[in-house]
Amino acid sequence: MMRSTFKVLFYVNGSKEKNGIVPIMGRVTINGSVAQFSCKLAIAKELWDAKGNRAKGKGKEARDTNLALDNIKAQIIKHYQHLSDREAFVTAEMVRNAYQGIGTEYETLLGAFDKDNESFRKRIGTDRTLGSYQVRVRARNHLAAFIKRNYRRSDIAMLELTPDFIKEYEIYLSTDAGLHNASVWSNCMWLKTIVTKAHYNGLTPRNPFAQYRVNQNVKEREYLTEDEIRTVMTHEFADRKLAYIRDLFVFASFTAMSFVDIKELTADEIVEVNGEKWILSRRHKTKVPFQVKLLDIPLQIISRYEPFREDNLVFSGLSYWSLCKPLKRMIRECGITKSISFHCSRHGFATLALSKGMPIESVSRVLGHTNITTTQKYAKVTTEKIDRDLTAFGNRLNQTFDGISVAM
Template sequence: MRSTFKVLFYLKKNEVEPDGKAPLMGRITVNGSISQFSCKLDVKPSLWDTKSNRASGKSIEAQKINRKLDNIRTQIGKYYQIISNRDSFVSAEKVKNAYLGFGDKYRTLLTVADEFYEQYAKRVGKDRTAGSYEQLLINRSRIADFLKDRYNLSDIPIREIEPSFIEDYYNYLLEERKLASSTLLTAITKLKQIMLIAQRKRYVRVNPFVAFRFKAQTRDRGYLTEEELHRFMTVKLRRYKQRQIRDIFVFCCFTGLAYSDVKKLTFDDIQTSFDGDL
């Protein structure tokens, strides 16, 4: 008996976003079994042609959407054929999982990251610090938030990550999370580290970071003039805590120590110099 196989797309018009677009979904049908998935595309309802199952018109946006849909349909068709040739039973769920990369031969972005973090945690206190491990977890949280906010996903097959994904992540951190340039660079570097691990383990053939270039953003941090610093040093403050914070800031100004270094100072760091002064 010949199996029936279809891939259709539909718009979730009841979930229109503030920008006027709605999420586009896919539906796989195999021998009566049905499985749905997100196409990770948002489309204006006025642009969607339900009858033809495509974006209408010849605009650049419509052509881009239709190319993406054609690619999705082709990829799903390939996995359907592979499973049909290999297994005696084919279901829509099987085909969807193969396409999304949740089969035994595939890895997802966060699972690859977690494998690396688990090994990293074992080295804390030896050749890695607790602070650096904490930064890894913070950046994992940023990736998870990005997947949820932009794609409504809890994870993504690592082989599906393309240069456009990295550009989207960069813009998300810059525009929505408003990260400073140095923090943004760190976040992007941590994602690149995961992709290099995936490439080394052959989960992906080509690293999508190859063509990515980080666009450094310069910030005007401002500065205090000598007169302003003197006024700051001599102003009378009633509270001890305020005076203490002021003294620490002045100490940083004259020593050039970063806040993160001063924060770690303890009384044990106060030593007697050769001239007898502390």
């Protein structure tokens, strides 16, 4: 292994001379990398020994200056040794920054991630949620496990990062960590976001991931067809818990509401407009207003659980994690083999609404999306809709070309 070349020297900046006084500067050199800094000291020009890099003479000013320089050098050596023990790659800039106390929390990748997560945690309950924070913590822990496995270290310096690092991380997530495509993509994007943010704030001189694109490669979204929704609605369950979960899923399928919005739905948010019942609320996730007209089916379900309301909540005592497994059991009991989550109810609503001719702008408003491109991801062009649209198109063409035959 090549021996590291480390050197600290001091010099005066003659261009800043004022009344014969010059500022003292420091320079750290490590393996060809150089970083300069101000010692926050000044000395009479004639007292400086350029060859010895110290003040000359035995007077009080020279003694005090040299003592201060010895102290600075000792601190720099200490920081260099500390970084060398922790990092495999140390630059002069890292040592200089550590001495000055600049950007030390961003010297390492996990240090940057932890700091960003802590800032996020402080916003929980204001404009961030605990669930989102937990996702970020899991992303950080995946990254820590990767560094430990591939580099045999507890952290890695920002300056060590290369485009190959994120490629290797992507492979690790899909193989060793066993994550699905969407989870691999989201974890890689968290990593890229942290490094990009550090670069933007001037805490790392380059962004090795600037040109790297993570392939999302998301699976086709599952949803229930119109016939499958009818099957779920009409199935009689012996288990009342499964029947309750069925009712919640059907309610979501007819209102496009997310689980958390249903969980937080209060009776006060159900209002009468022109003699009909509507839900007027804001999305929990984006705070975007949404409005849903309550059709017969969701009104039946609301009425069914009205006697069990607590704290004015339309549906009381809901917990997402206690619902996940029973939901899959409920779907299987209906003879449906698709892998359905509660969120699939929103996919189903969007697909059904678009196939029935509802404009995508209206669907987007009902879903509470801030961007219509998000709605397009939910949209499914069903065979039924293609057949209907092509038939209508063919009828119009037949009228246009009626009586015309192709020449022989």
